[in-house]
Amino acid sequence: xxxxxxxxVVTPERVSLQVEINSLVxxxxxxxxxxxxxxxxxxxxxxxxxLQYRQGEQTFFLAISNGFMEVADNLITVLVDTAEKPExxxxxxxxxxxxxAEKRLKEQKPGLDVHRAELALHRALARLKVAxxxxxx
Amino acid sequence: xPSVRDIKRRxxxxxxxxxxxxxxxxxxxSKLRRTQTAVIRSRPYTEKLQEILHKIVASAGxxxxxxxxxxxxxxxxxxxITADKGLAGGxxxxxxxxxxxxxxxxxxxxxxxxxxxxxxKGHDFLKRREQKIKTDIVGLNDVPTFSExxxxxxxxxxxFLAGEYDRxxxxxxxxxxxxxxxxxxxQLLPLLYEKGEAEEKEYIYEPAPQEVLSILLxxxxxxxxxxxxxxxKASEHGARMTAxxxxxxxxxxxxxxxxxxxxxxxxxxxxxxxxxxxxxxxALEA
Numbered sequence: 001x002x003x004x005x006x007x008x009v010v011t012p013e014r015v016s017l018q019v020e021i022n023s024l025v026x027x028x029x030x031x032x033x034x035x036x037x038x039x040x041x042x043x044x045x046x047x048x049x050x051l052q053y054r055q056g057e058q059t060f061f062l063a064i065s066n067g068f069m070e071v072a073d074n075l076i077t078v079l080v081d082t083a084e085k086p087e088x089x090x091x092x093x094x095x096x097x098x099x100x101a102e103k104r105l106k107e108q109k110p111g112l113d114v115h116r117a118e119l120a121l122h123r124a125l126a127r128l129k130v131a132x133x134x135x136x137x
Numbered sequence: 138x139p140s141v142r143d144i145k146r147r148x149x150x151x152x153x154x155x156x157x158x159x160x161x162x163x164x165x166x167s168k169l170r171r172t173q174t175a176v177i178r179s180r181p182y183t184e185k186l187q188e189i190l191h192k193i194v195a196s197a198g199x200x201x202x203x204x205x206x207x208x209x210x211x212x213x214x215x216x217x218i219t220a221d222k223g224l225a226g227g228x229x230x231x232x233x234x235x236x237x238x239x240x241x242x243x244x245x246x247x248x249x250x251x252x253x254x255x256x257x258k259g260h261d262f263l264k265r266r267e268q269k270i271k272t273d274i275v276g277l278n279d280v281p282t283f284s285e286x287x288x289x290x291x292x293x294x295x296x297f298l299a300g301e302y303d304r305x306x307x308x309x310x311x312x313x314x315x316x317x318x319x320x321x322x323x324q325l326l327p328l329l330y331e332k333g334e335a336e337e338k339e340y341i342y343e344p345a346p347q348e349v350l351s352i353l354l355x356x357x358x359x360x361x362x363x364x365x366x367x368x369x370k371a372s373e374h375g376a377r378m379t380a381x382x383x384x385x386x387x388x389x390x391x392x393x394x395x396x397x398x399x400x401x402x403x404x405x406x407x408x409x410x411x412x413x414x415x416x417x418x419x420a421l422e423a
Contacts, residue, residue, distance in 0.1 A: 010182045010185060011182060011283070012283045012286075012359075012360055012363050013175070013178060013179060013282070013283055014178040014179075015181050015182075029348075029352070030343050030344060033343075040341055041338045041339065041340045041341065042340060042341045042343065043189060043192065043193070043340050043341070043342050043349055044343040044349070045343075045344065045348070045349055045352040045353075068189060068349070068352070068353065068356070070185070070189055072338060072340075077185055079186060079189070079356075081283060081287070081356075081359075082283075
């Protein structure tokens, strides 16, 4: 593992992850984005979704909500509101949140904050997806 | 002089009060420790966020964003953060006083003032003083969560962007040390920022710096709010702990005094009885 990058996932409530990785894929605002060794300095926004990173042959997943990422000198800093490992996810709650958001978007009641509902839906979907990976591996 | 029984009764009641204050002190101390850990844990995020903000400001040159716009001040919002409960010494009273002073200062300049009361005590206080309260938020967690901060800042950002307020201030107790808090006024909106040094590294921004900024700023406000709520809670627990420590000490002192007068009146009663007996015996002999 010569060519390793440092990954730090930081949320307002704690530093939730600090590991050495080989590669990373994040849901950036402009679409999926991969980071490998010696990536150019970068600052980007992140959308709610699934963050994946590889350590050797193993792939790990995190459900993240919106935030940012900074890449510089092979140090990746991910700043997000929440970041959850598969075992930390409350599947029932995520399911309920998904249904609630879907219902809101379908009904389209006047005064609905569409953007917010969509974000909630994306967060819920990301959580469910990550929770699924736990069952597979 | 009160009777022996009365003193005994008072001692009992002071002792049970002391037990309660002692328990409250211990509870406050453990909550303080938890909030302090939360403050320390939130530091890396805050530092990193500020660092990125500086980088963007430095590399983007002039930046504009609705949350940075200075408008002529016609209406201000004051967020007063207090505790939900009392029994914390002068903790609530001091911020309340400061908030009211600020409000009066604005009123003299014919600026409209609206309050957002966080915490029961502040809400009741403002109501008694017949101040305008837009909303009140009570029942915050002892260790605030980020989503609580998010909810509060969304409310404030929305009213700021809608033009309801031209400036938003926070009035709260800053955490100095465990036993010392300082009431402060801080401007939340429009955001104040420092111009950083230009970076040597050329960053790729995705999307453009301006757009990254518009994602970052709301985040920044959320985080500031979270940080301040946590800090205020730490101050609250600290103040309560100090108040309860001195209450426990006072009770101790009182028990000592009562004990002394208890012994004294007990001794007096014995002396009286002896002199009565001696007097009776003398009378019989005579």
